Amino acid sequence: MRTILVVGGGYAGFYTAWKLEKKLRRDEARIIVVDPRPYMTYQPFLPEVLAGSVEARHAAVSLRRHLRRTRLIAGSVNRIDHAERTVTVQPVDGEPFPLAYDVIVVTAGAVTRKFAIPGVAEQAIGMKHVEEAVAIRDRLLTSFDRASALPPGPQRQRLLTVTFVGGGFSGVEGFGELLSLATSLLKAYPEIKQTELAFHLVEARGRILPEVTDGPGEWVVRSLERRGGHVHLNTQVQSATGGHVVLSTGEEFDSGLIVWTAGNGANPMVRSHTDLPINDRGLLVVRADLRVGTEAEPVPDAWGAGDDAAVPDLALGHGAVTVPNAQHAVRQGKLLAKNIVASLRGRTPKPYVHHSLGTIATLGLGRGIFQYHRIVITGLLAWFMHRGYHVLAVPSWERKVRVAAIWLTAALFGRDIVSLASVQHPRRAFVTGGDPQEHLQLVREDAATR
Structure with a gap:
């Protein structure tokens, strides 16, 4: 054979x-x-x-x-x-x-395309694999836990600042969904105010979502900004050393979470x-x-x-x-x-021809955008279309049923907001023997190396 x-x-x-x-x-x-x-x-x-x-x-x-x-x-x-x-x-x-x-x-x-920007390799997380998505979510949830125990100040603000670099589909969808999660978390964290959240989306070009036309792209920017996001167009990250983000516009801020979605190589x-x-x-x-x-x-x-x-x-x-x-x-x-x-079998292969089915994106719970030629749908209907399309597209009926079941569960009971960031250090509890001071010291050391 x-x-x-x-x-x-x-x-x-x-x-x-x-x-x-x-x-x-x-x-x-x-x-x-x-x-x-x-x-x-x-x-x-x-x-x-x-x-x-x-x-x-x-x-x-x-x-x-x-x-x-x-x-x-x-x-x-x-x-x-x-x-x-x-x-x-x-x-x-x-x-x-x-x-x-x-x-x-x-x-x-x-592979994720990286540039020789100081601090990016040490601080940023990509968004191409499941492990990275889980780490981003756990990092945000852990940041809320830590920030809620701190008084207002630079350290608390850093924990509540998130930066996405790259305004393509991965960046915009990830930004919109994480902003949606962070906003919903405020109900469970009365110590944190909406005005303390700082979500930055940095894009080197003059627009985001290049797959859609100018009008819908501008609508997405306005939608994200109405929800409290900061969209930086025609802007590049010049440095991210130690989590301190420096933009080409001269703006600087400390960011506890940096997500890199600036294209593929x-x-x-x-x-x-x-x-x-x-x-x-x-x-x-x-x-x-x-x-x-x-x-x-x-x-x-x-x-x-x-x-x-x-x-x-x-x-x-x-x-x-x-x-x-x-x-x-x-x-x-x-x-x-x-x-x-x-x-x-000795037959002639066929050429690949595919006409686009349109462009669809999720921008957070209940928010989405769809475009097919001149037809543009935004909001809740586009979000339902996004979910419907992808539950049909994911391979195997087993995965379709599992995904639909988790969506139904979330609709009834809300999102699960438990962070499992400690799974990245499974031996910590064993090593510390349950000593709370030693555990906290290890947590601080881990945070300092991020």
């Missing part, structure tokens, strides 16, 4: 393997997926994980639960040598080892450690049918999709490539499986 190796278990990789299992005969090919995480993150739910509207585990789709005919390797591909049909795998434990294949599917996924492995063709942005050169290469020079037995592939956008034309979002990654993964099967 031929071996099909899928590099990466994100949207495109998961759907490729999942559909291959259903379409391939058992004796036709074996499938291997290499990914360091045992799950696929359903990223549109991360803002709601921040807000406690979705349970963290429900935003993660188990690879082993759904890919039952696939060999899963917990590790990362460090290098692709397609000339030899071999990759180098770095497992979570142990030494790197070579892995041979016949057909390769590169869906490694993008090419995966270093794809950009620098493969003999497959890449473009000047470090993305895999891919044809319309998702085969690697150009129309004149296709690369045999190599396929690519998702955030790390420059897939031609035939719906737009003029040399455009598909934007890195879930709509494209899911559909590319499904078509990729069909095209691989067609290629193995």
